[in-house]
Amino acid sequence: MDDELRADVKQPESALDEVEPGPVEAGDEELLSELREMFDRVKQEIGRVIVGQETVVDTVLIAMMIGGHVLLEGVPGLGKTLLVRTLSQVMNMSFSRIQFTPDLMPSDITGTNMLVETAGGGRAFQFRPGPVFANIVLADEINRATPKTQSALLEAMQEGSVTVFGERHVLSQPFLVMATENPLELEGTYPLPEAQLDRFMFKVNVGYPSLGEMTTILRRTTEGADISVRQVMDGPTLLRLRQILLRTPVSIPVYNYASRVILATHPESDEATDLVKKYVRFGVSPRGAQAMVLGGKVRAVLSGRHYVSYLDLNDVALTALRHRVILNYEAEADGVTPDAVIQNVLEEVRKRGEKRFGRVI
């Protein structure tokens, strides 16, 4: 019965003690302990401009820290662009905004080679970087451009580089794409293809402000006050923090949990829930699990913990998975949303986890 434990107790410690723990880089512990404080300072500075939207801000910051891209969905006028701009100012990183329109060309995003005169009087092609060459890129109303133009962001988002006329140009790090889309005006839009949606780590639904937040917004924006933000972090610090965050340990059971959640969204899987089998056409790709785990790591560290909990994964599950669940027509007819499907999956997986141990105590 307790053989496993007794064997462990009697076992000499040599097997595990011989393992030499890896060296800790100087300053990492201090930086790790300061991470939460830095995160709070960034939030505080953003909060001076952006009223409310704490969940949106948190999600955007988490994605930025771990190196993911964010798709913001919301009606115009909710401060999406202002949020991204403010974030770039607080982080002291370059910022560019691309307003996506139907006639926007890929080269308008990536840049193009231009024929220029050389110093010797000759002429040569010189690469003129597009707006994608910035630390923070705001792709405003991304669904208004053609798929060809939208796909111009694919390589940049995934590889951190663009290829123009066969020449690969590496983007500067950190690189963060913030895309917005309007869920209302769908006429004349081109829904993002699944491949591109999958490149976004999180999809955030930006909602309306509350009464108090609205009042604060009115006071701040109609009284001519000059609101400026301070720079509290820079790109290199962010990159170093990202490395530390990536080393946050995750236990095998937590990895298994993430995997079970992802498999449960696949209608053809044995793990699929009844709701998934009925309403889901395509489930979540492995990138969804990656997004959950990476987001969970940041949340764990921000919570002051040195391990990733199931709750950390649950906290980021909706934003990490909702744009990766492709529903069928029946779901649309029945008004079932991806969020409802994901909530169902999380609940079912939790119950199965308890059943797995056979406990009802």
Next chain:
Amino acid sequence: MDHPQLAWHRQAIRRKMFRLKFRFRLLLFMESVLLGLTAVLSVSAAVVLVGKLVYLPAELRSSDTLMTAVEFVVFASLVWTLVRPVSDLELASFIDREIGQPGRVESAVDFLRRPDEIDPLYLGPFLKSTVGILNSTPDGQIIGIQLPRLWRYTVLALAILIAIELFVPVARLVSEDQDPFLLRDMQRLSRELEGTLLRATRDQSVSEEDKELFEKARELSRRMDAKTIDPSYLQDELLRLTRGIGERSDRLRSSNDQLLAELLEEIERLRQEQESKGVQNAALKRALDEMAQKTRDLQELAAQQRLRTAQELTEAVQQLLSVSEDQLSQEDKELIERLVSEMQSQLQQDQDLNRVSEVAERSLNALRKDSIQDLMYRGRDQLSEQAMEFLRSQRALQQGGNYYEPDGQSEGSFQIGMMEGIGVGSGSQGEGDPTEGGGYYGSITDDENGQMSIPSEGIGSGVGGDLFGSPSSPVEGYRTYVDHRLPGEGSELDLTFSTVLGSPAGGEVRAVAPGEIEGSFGEAYEGQIPEGEYPERYKQIISDYFDGLR
């Protein structure tokens, strides 16, 4: 993280988990017991509910079965709890939930298995904080020994069981006549009663008291052979012996009667229980009849045993008398003969009393049969008359007369054959008018006017009765006993006419010469009634009688 720290943290976590694993198994045991009890109670409730609708075997309904199931559940839970594997990760997951930090101890267990893969930046602080939490939290606070939440379902199942038992009315959906379980249960109960009575009868017959009486008789014989006995002493001893026989007979009789009464009471209780359920159950009735039949058999067995014992005692005294004849004076011989006669009288009394018990049993059977089958046919008055007649006969016997004079008819002793199912009684010794039959309950009297009364249980004729027709009949001048019985439903009437007196009656007609019975106890008088000479009138009476029974 250096090695000593890692080893210390690992040991601290394992020690804590070792203690918590014991508590975890205890909780598992409690949970499995409650789960099993809930299942048992639910099944019991279902069984009780089904038992209200259809008959279920007694072993399925008994509390012993329930207790056996409960014991099995507890034992199985204990075994399962001991042999069930509890992994460290499973226990860690449970601890995490209890301390409200999902994934903490579980991660610690996992990280300790592969510390080289974990960044030291995180591993050290993580293990330190985890050990701190575990050590600062008492075991009872992490895994408290409390009743699992499942107890609510257990109580609910118990409440449902009690509610069904108490408040759900019996509503048989399936006729019990078709129910094999019911019949089987009744047969089993009948067999148990039979076994009990057999043992009781056997125990009585071999009592120490019997041995003592026999031993005393032998001792007397030996002393008379040795001519060392004093006649006055012999008289005292014989008197004592006689009294012993009488007392023993009384006890045997009362014991036997009590046994019979208890059995009949039990049968009656069973019948009332079934009738209270509003079910006319032919299967049950057959089973009860079978039990009553068994009782009669046992009664007969007991009576035979008593008879045999008394005969042996009588023989012993007779032997005593014969052996010492030449050594005793005439006065002593007369005294001994008187004593022997008294013992025989006692023996006769035993037989008579025993037969009264049989009459009682038959009366009960008759009452029951009539009440069930043909109340309309026979009428309550006749039944009441039978009961009163029985009571009168019993009262007369209790008064010590040992004789019964039915309705002022002529005095006569009576004999009742031990019959299977239906007995016969008749006056045995009428000295008066031949038309005044000495028969009592169970006999047919035929007067000169040809009027007959038909008993419920037997047919017989009085002394000199012309039941068999004209005086020129071959049986003229004989007292006639007619025993009969129904072999079974739909069978032909089986009347076997033979004339062997004292043989086990099994459906014979016995013809005994008047005046031959008295003083000829133990002797046989044989006479033959030629077949084919039975008057048609007699056959009609028999036929009508059995039609009435049906």
